Amino acid sequence: MRTTFEINGFPQAVLEKAVKTGIARSKTDAIRLSIHFLNDKYDLIKDVNDLDNQKMVTKLKKQETIMQKEGKKYKTNKEVLTKYKHLID
Secondary structure, eight states, rough: OOOOOOHHHHHHHHHHHHTTSSSSSSHHHHHHHHHHHHHHTOOOOSSSGGGGGGHHHHHHHHHHHHHHHHHOOOHHHHHHHHHTTGGOO
């Protein structure tokens, strides 16, 4: 899905700070991370099978395979917040 929108003010400052502190590589990446945090907090999608878009699931699995081959892994919320303690309220 491609979506274009403009972000100003406080949300823009938060995205820029996430990039500046190294939490995200880009503002787009910060938005993606925000979606994952939203899902973690509210348990919106409990199982990958709940997703309607199987293309996305296939792409995520492919990316995870690539990351495993390169010895990389996703960081957990706890790992990110441990590294960036100043972000915890």
